[in-house]
Amino acid sequence: MSRKRKALPLYENVGIEAVAAEGKCVAHVDDKVVFVPFVVPGDVVDVQVTKKRHKYCEARVVKFVKKSPMRIEPRCSHFGICGGCKWQNLPYSEQLKAKQQQVHDQLTRIGKVELPEFHPILGSVKQWEYRNKLEFGCADKRWYTAEELHSLPEGAGLNEPAIGFHITGAFDKIYPIEKCWLMDDLQNRVRNDIFNYAVDSGMTFYDTRSQHGLLRNLMLRNSNSGEWMLLIQFHYDEPGDDERAKALLDHVAATFPEITSLIYVDNQKGNDTVGDLDLITYKGTDFIYEIMEDLKFKVGPKSFYQTNTEQAYHLYCVARSFALDGYDKSSADETNRNDSPTDETNRNDTADKASADLPLIYDLYTGTGTIANFVARHARKVVGIEYVPEAIEDAKVNSRINGIDNTVFYAGDMKDILSDEFIRSNGRPDIIITDPPRAGMHPDVVRVILNAAPRRIVYVSCNPATQARDLALLDADYYVAQVQPVDMFPHTPHVENVVQLIRRK
Template identity: 45%
Template sequence: MGKKKQIIIENLEIKDAGAEGVSVGRHQDTVVFVPYAVPGDVVDVKAMKKRSYYHAQLMKIKVPSPHRVEPPCRHFGYCGGCKWQQMDYTTQLQYKQKQIVDSFIRIGKFPFPQLLPILASDNIYAYRNKIEYTFSPRRWVLEEEITQNETIDKRGLGFHIQGMFDRVLDIEKCHLHPDIGNKIRNTIKAYAIEHNLDFWDARDKTGFLRNLMMRFSTCGDLMLIVAFRTYNESAEKMMHFIHKQFPEINSLIYVVNEKDNDVITDLPVHLYAGKDHITEKMNDLQFKISPHAFFQTNPQQALKLYNTVKDFAQVQADELVYDLYTGTGTIALFVARDAKKVVGIEYIEPAVVDAFENAKNNNINNVDFIAGDIAKILNPAFVSTQGKPQIIISDPPRAGMHPDVITQILAIEPEKIVYVSCNPATQARDIAMLIHKYKVEKVQPVDMFPHTHHVENLVLLIKK
């Protein structure tokens, strides 16, 4: 087969923003997906036909949209993290809300009320409390660097280029986390280059500097995790340097990862200095966050999210609540003081350990947490032992709930279900399976991730 031809489409009017962060136009009744365009733009693009649509590259903005703004990040367009940074924040919120409506109509096909206005983020920059960076000797070289005819140092510390497992975009400044994180990352990279330390090559499986992960809390805690291929004398010297250079890091940890992939959640952590956790505070509750534990990455918005869960659930003193995918027990503890008892289920064991400790530290005694696969644990025997809940709260990962979990919820028939989701498409799919016994009472979007297409959504379902 011959190579597919690219065509130039001139004066394409951008009409919409799609679910994956790309904008949408139409050419001769065919959809054209254009990354980094903004609804209202008139653009020239280079497009390639992909079955029933075009995928295009933005070439020229003929008429800028009134919703287009100048992105503050120098890495915009190369880094795939903030695909909507060129769109004003009010417009971002509109399209996030539209994404939920579109998913419910197209995928769910169930009746639902008008959405409550999306809860905007108070901070649209420096809101993330967790960030991960990757070392690589094969960083992405920018076009302007190539034209300078100088020897290029290809060592980088940054984010993976989309679709390339062995390439990273070297980051100078990320606007999504506190600025101290930029100073730490740049200082460590400079130290590594000065001491000629080997950056991990994901293609050749060589080198020993692999990853950095930082976690921040609104209480002022800062955790740094350094992942090495092996822990040798050079690693020890580097950890000593970091400890002396950055006294504000009060949880300094390292991991030895001898695997080919970068996943460290299954590996033991080693405390080098300080505490083995950080602490986050929400309302009058305190939460311990261990290195591997999940915690919402935008804590200010998470507080709005949890308060909305509590408002939707309206838990009474005589009611039993199940909290599915409980994580470190944040939602469970938020509603526990109003309930008779809360039972949380979570598949990550260290998170359950943290959940028990969080309950103890907050003097909450009417909670229980069980570790294991929810699809297997949530069965008639479990309900017989724990009791039938009047309310089920579910906050699954992006893939949504397992069909067996939905089947069991339908068998339990709680009076209310509060469904928290970071993926409107899988949420719509799951609600469609529940809708013959439940009606959608309220829908509340929450923006946890400004400048991305991602949106969190809460749905209150009431038994018919």
């Protein structure tokens, strides 16, 4: 006989104290730490505990006793439901304070290395409509809030289709989105029009459980060159689906001439990833261009590009500044005298005599080569490495269309490609720029970086926690000289951070 689970407690008149990690806020009840989402410091609330641990618990608000004077009205009608934004009820200035503190706390508590005074966080140029990419799922069953379920007429069916965002814990249901404020409003008009057309024409929506249904996923991208891309994922499983899909594509092309790249795919896989699928261009080109300073970057449907275009420019300016400002090649020569004869031979073979005083730069996790091409004109050579082969091809194209001939790119797993032999073959780097995924760098990558002994390392991170771990691994040979947090995603708890490391003498 199973033991009856004890009911979780309800805490009343709980004062919310401060912003915590993952977009939640923190309070204390007796000796228990309580994390609560969608509140702001100064709120007084009654909360229902949803998860209880030995030293902390998680809870949700059941009643606002008193609302904080800090609180502002969220702009979005979907706030608190779709899961995208956590902080629309918190003034942007307070969001920036919380992110600055988050970076400081993680580098201090996890890294435990000596740190300089941090530069103030760079706030986003745009607080709304800042994203250049959004994806929307399509499903034959929508997700309802408790209030919506309560208001449904008796006997009403629950199998209404939807286009919108996945809800955590309901993988087969989509919460319908009418208006998202994070991207130019054209994406709202395109999404809502496709939904209306699909319903009116009797088009089937995808059922994740049974893996049937035609309309599966939408991905929209736009760029600062004024171009728009739409990728529609279909799932053909009935006679005539091909014609129905092309009828929708014709409708979209006629209704939205702003879309310069209209692409589709028949995805028969169990997930929505398209990296291994052949995409078909229905109208226009299979790419759009982003512009940064005097450079053009080709962005395809599989390409990675920073999601906040304007703020990406400021992020890359910080990375370039940390890499090059005050860099004295003559002071690096003292280090380079310790190179092996093979290293020195490679250095001389690859260096143009006219640019001998410029640094050799490695750009790790280069993506489509944005940072590599951004710094190339200040370098003797830039060597880029990236896991995704398609991204490397884009990186080469981006160098070619910008007339940059001092970059080389390699595709493969970083821990396998970046070896001591690779360093001997390509030359010992003066500067390494690394922009790893959220998991940070593999220990083998850190080891090779330490063996390569560059003069400087510029570490760009989307996860200061794993960045702090890696800084601790580098600390014996490198000290942290500068720290610059950058906000790329207003109204979310995510923050980028750039660290400059200098080799100890």
